[in-house]
Amino acid sequence: FHDGVRYIDYVIAYEQGDEGKSEDGKVEELRRKYEENLKEKGLQIEHEPKEESQDQKTCFVKVHVPWEILLRNAERMKMKMPLKEEKVEEQKKGSSGMCSCFGSIYRKMVSPCLLNSEGVEEREEPDYYTSEFVRDKMDFFDIKDEKTFFTNSQRSRIAYRLMSETRFGTKRIDIGINNLIGEGGYLAAFPLHEGKHKSSESKIPANANLRRLLYWEWARWGRWYKFQPLDLIREYLGDKIALYFAFMGYYTKWLWSATIVGLAVMIYGIVTVVNWRTVSQEVCDETYPTYAGNLTMCPLCDEDCSYWKLKTSCLASRITYVFDNEATIFFAVFMSMWATMFLEFWKRRQFQLSYEWDLVDYDEERDLIRPEYEAQVTRERLNPITGDMEPYLSTKDKYTRTCFSLVTVFFWILVIIAAVFAIIVYRLAISAIFAVSIDLSSLGAIGTFATPAMLTTITASLLSLIVIMLLNKVYEKVALWLTELELPRTQTEFEDRFTFKMFCFQFVNFYSYLFYIAFFKSTITGSPGNYNYLFGEWRWEECDAGGCMYELSIQLIIIMFGKQLWNNIVELVLPWAQTKYRQWKSQKVSAEMKDNEYTRWEQDYDLNQFKEMDLFYEYLEMVIQFGFVTLFVAAFPLAPVLALINNIIEIRLDANKFICELRRPLAHKCSDIGAWYYLLEFIGNLAVVTNAFTIAITSEAIPKLVYYYVYSLEIYPESTYVVSCILFHNILQGYVNNSMSYFNTSDFDLRSYGHAIKLICIYYSRYPGYLSPPNANPPYAFTTQYWHNIAGKLAFIIVVEHVVFLLKRLLDYLIPDRPRKLRDKIRREHFLVQNMMFKAETDKLRQQFSRKIILHRWP
The missing domain is CATH 1.20.5 (Single alpha-helices involved in coiled-coils or other helix-helix interfaces)
Structure with missing residues (x-):
């Protein structure tokens, strides 16, 4: 305030219109009543006229909560405050020599990541015992100074609570600052930042404010490798936002182990595909003893496509092997266990933070009824708890709205599936065009990469990414509209329902096309002479000779990388541009008025507004990313690597956004991440199933094992040598030729027997599959090896799922959610x-x- 003594606990902004307008006069009356009622509650206010602002039209109301009002409402809100006696840490028992050694090594490894600023150390307050504040027992609490007993965030919480309970009219919904903003009485209400976050000094001063300290030690890009000062984040931004950053940091920390193992699997695939006699080398080889690369394959499309040599799939086969090798099975099981252990240990970490932040016994504050609910619901009934009359939505009306919402959600999910279907049709059409129009021999070295199948996969993946990002915006509005239609009573209920809808939409939007490639594409194409057609027009696209794994990998790479790149650009560029534009616009108006100071409240007003749902989208982004990291990791071992890089950038982007680009948010209390944990747990359980099916259906791992144990010794008896038994790849000699069936070209139907193959005299061509040859009785029937493969795949799925789920449940039982020592x-x-x-x-x-x-x- 101007007296230099009273704190500014909250700021309210509005634009003052011209006199004489009835609408402005009505709004002015609402503001007057509201401010009078604020004063009656004991709050003190001070006005800043529009003439003092930079834009010459914005007025500000500064709100101060006096000491007595703070004490009264701290007791009413059951705030936990520090007692006079400090905690005395019990002497820890000496650890064993091995544990001490590992601890010493770990401390040396992470020492560069520790925060070593003097400002951070000075901010670390003694650890006090706390208790719910009671005015009658004030002598027991550590009240050294009235100015510092309550933190700025606590003062803002009390101010907001009082402002939310203050009336401005006679109607039932005429209560609270948010409703008054909705009525147009005010434009914004926010707590102030603690000064500027930047300075011209090259070193942070010892007495720097908390905002500048957080920027220097946390939000700057130069501190990307440092641990997060969670206690300071909590003190400045509140428990809810601090818990989000704690989750982000803990998740990123766990991604390091997944990244190391994923890189090892990837490096193993790259090294062995070059140096060992792998299946992919058989595809690329035209010489004895396999001649697999010289096999003549059936046309990829009707009429215009011709025969082709298997060696043209050399690059795709090598890419497939890099992702689909012996280590893939281990990595899929590892990631399933990794997801379980991460979630189990996060629950322990979450409980530890709840203890450190005095949230163990935290009872959620009574949710206020949403103004939209009060405005639209006309019935009332007596609340048996409070004894007050409250708006009431009948059960019939509630079920009607919910059923309509669920039907609409199902309809829009079908729209997403239709969009996926459209991309599939694009693939069918463009693959035939590429197969006819691209002459690989004329492209030279580029032709090795730019095969029709590769170009089709890349262009379809890019198109899928564009469709996904566009549909996200559409479904966000649909989910918001449906949630508003259901009329949730409280904000918590609103967020839960909105979370369910957005997760359903984004789950189907991001993963449906991946499910198609992984589990359906290879099973619906048919075989030569018996192809399946979409709408009787387009022949279903076939997987490459080596399977669909490389297509799934490319789709994952493009979707995951493209999504993360776009989100980071939007989060970095848009808030910065919006803030700079508002600051420029505000200062331009008063360029000639040199005497007007650019005050703290106006600087904060020119920042972007923090919305309650902003944190929702941050969590949603991480949940979808967690799905990419776990659901199809068998097809793309580098998914944890991309997630790790993204999260390192994301943490600093979000930190910079909260400290530099957004108005200071209200410090909400929160003891856990809520429904997001159950969504993560759902994805972790689903990952066991998807990875088992990916290896069994999409991968060639099971057919290779069946070939090795059942058929290779009969076909290549020399592979029983000890050296060949050690090198699994040599034992698979002849696998490619064995996995290709024969087809008599005279058996093509008229539709498949196009003019491109009429002039070529080839009697037999090959295609992937395990069907009997044309001269067998009956011809083109499934062979015994095919049924062996099916049995092996089913056995693998059943065994892996049961073993992994058993291990997950065992870990869940062995790792308590709350550490015993902490409970004691x-x-x-x-x-x-x-x-x-x-x-x-x-x-x-x-x-x-x-x-x-x-x-x-x-x-």
């Missing part, structure tokens, strides 16, 4: 706090009693 510590602290309060109360009564005795004896 909490019980002991509760016991000590009760004893301290009892002792302090006893001492106080003893002093009062002794004083009475002295007064009685005085005469």
